[in-house]
Amino acid sequence: MKAKIFASIAVAITGAVLLYAVSDFPRFGDPRSPANAGVEGGSPSASLYYIENTYRDTKVPNLVTAILADYRGYDTMFETVVILTAGMSIFAILRVLRRDDAPGAPASAPDSSDHSIDGDHHRIIVATTCRIAAPLIQIFALYVVAHGHHSPGGGFQGGVMLGASFILLALSGSLRDTLVRFSEQQYLRLAFIGILIYAGFGFLPLWVGRNFLDYGALSGLLMTSGEEMARSHSMLGVEIGVAMTVMSIMFAIFANLSTRGRLHGGL
């Protein structure tokens, strides 16, 4: 109880300090606010630059994707690494790797695949529906990944959808059957390959003396007409890498959490 009062006071103070500053904020959507137009006397703001020059620089109509994957691609690479790290941490904590680890392990009934959400009865309807839905989800996810240049979307969103499709299969059918299709070895490997693709796109320009992640240098390799198109194509490449990592880690986290790291039984 004491801790609760103390916590409430702390939250109230934090909130008060945050609100204290709000009155000082630029108006919502103000085109002349610093974040949009830069500060007087300072350089023009980054966002103004992005709005005016993104298409010229990268030939990508979706500004957000260009900022995410090119201008600030370094951040995004590490955001993907964050996801990988989270997955690895959960793996390191939960996964039970020893085969002969009998003591204390609940003698779980051997996977008689009746681990669906709602028992045997509705199983056929649910499982069939999800089996039909999963490929559709996956196709849409691929579209989201590939079309991130032109519309909202990209690697993170598409990757989550792909991961969700596998989770759906595991929930409606059984995790064991899903693991046959998408084994632990495969998803771990894919998670690392995803980052490798991203970092590889970053690393290649170094060989021709350009800076890390300078996709423009890849125009020869990708056989594009100019540096802008090379940037555009490379963004697609790194988005695919992001999607692979996110998909694998989403599924890995689900598999480990739902089975306490044993990868059998579970929900």
Add this chain to the structure above:
Amino acid sequence: MSDHYPALVLLAPLFGALVIGLFGLRDHRVCLPVVVSALGVSLFAAISLVLSVSSGGPVDYFVAGWKEPIGIGIQLRADAINTPLLVVIAIVALLAAIFSIRPAAERDSEKTPYFYVLFLLLCVGLFGITITADAFNVFVLIEVTALSSYGLVAIGQSKRGKVAAFHYLIMGTVGASFYLLGVGYLYLKLGSLNMQDIHGILASDDALADSRAIRTAFVFILVGIWTKMAFFPLHGWLPNAYSYSPSGSAAILAPLVTKVSVYVMVRMMVSVFGLDRLEANVEWGHFVVWLAIIAIAAGSTMALAQREIKKMLCCLIIAEVGYMVGGAWLGDPQRWGLTGTVYHILADALMTSCLFLAAGIFAKWLGALKLEDLSGLFRKMPLAAAGFVVGGLAIIGVPPTCGFYSKFYLIRGGIESGQWTYVVALLASSLVNAVLFFRIFEIAYFGKKPADSHGDDHGHDHESEPVVRLEPPLHALIPLLVAAALLVLLGLFNGPVVEFIRTGLIETAAVVSTGR
């Protein structure tokens, strides 16, 4: 290739982690060579950066080549403040990596590859935080660091480690969120995330720099980083997280994570908000120095109360964080306090590394967790004991170890700024450290032993007369001795190091505050 050292420093461990993930998850023998060579590349790049900074000034690196206008891309910047830290991170990480080789037959060795993946990702985060010049990029890499730390704390067998990791997770997330809120406020007001750019804008516009939102942003960034560095009232997560984690994890987490957070604070003060502005608000500086004094007192007092070796060392870390925060906020015009802080970051990283390596050795090969268990240490493992003694002397501040010089510069800063309470706190804390460590040395040398049923060192009545030498294997002993040697070396060569840091600090503060 030499132009790319700022990026290479952290790309080497990143690719190392990927190689282990792809080829080493099944075959443990891949891990160690990969880790050592990746960190070796980082160390080489870091040393080269020190050399080029000392000959030609700060080195800028624009990721993806987005250079003009400043702030559209992400900038890395190696200068005199962060390059020595890069070197120390690489060294400490190498020592910890070699220390944590585990024979494959050992229990739970299946997770060794995951340990090394997380270990390298942690290094990526630490290097990245240190070298970046972008306020948001710091946040992203803080996340990488934090998530891998949680995994490293919890990876062992102990259940208490997992609980500690959960506690750490909550606190760490709150700290990171505070930092992010602060950066968000900054961006809202200034429209830039690049540190130099932010500093330039703030330096050119007083009204803006004194506005509510900017002040709030600074407070939030500070509190967030203080949580991350376990500054006294926000330290709750640290003792359990570092003492219940596996020794190999503690050997890299304890020396580096808090120190890098202190570095972020210094960076925010020097290169983002500007020392001039902070010194214009002297009362804030005094307030923080008082907080630091409380932290030093609390850390030392808690250390006195501990009966476990690692817990005691953790409390000492809390006191040392107090030294560094206080030193950074002294605000003396000659910048001795700040220089002392940056030098102490390096010194404390090595000292903590040395002591935690020793504590890890004692825990693993002697089964010694409590102070009393160390009796007869000098006879059982004289070399390890010698390493531990050097670490202890450095923490106490005995010349010629680096601990003496860092305290010397901190105290000099305290005297020049007239913060006598801080000086007294530092000296008193050194005294407490002396009491703590000489108590251990006494137990270890004279074997003061309460009637315990271990029998092993019961006056050697039951045992054969020559004491069994239990010296740990070389892979554990060598890192400890190297760390101990580095403590002395860093102390002996404190002159050039401090000069390098101080000129760099003064230049950084001066260059940016005159505008862009």
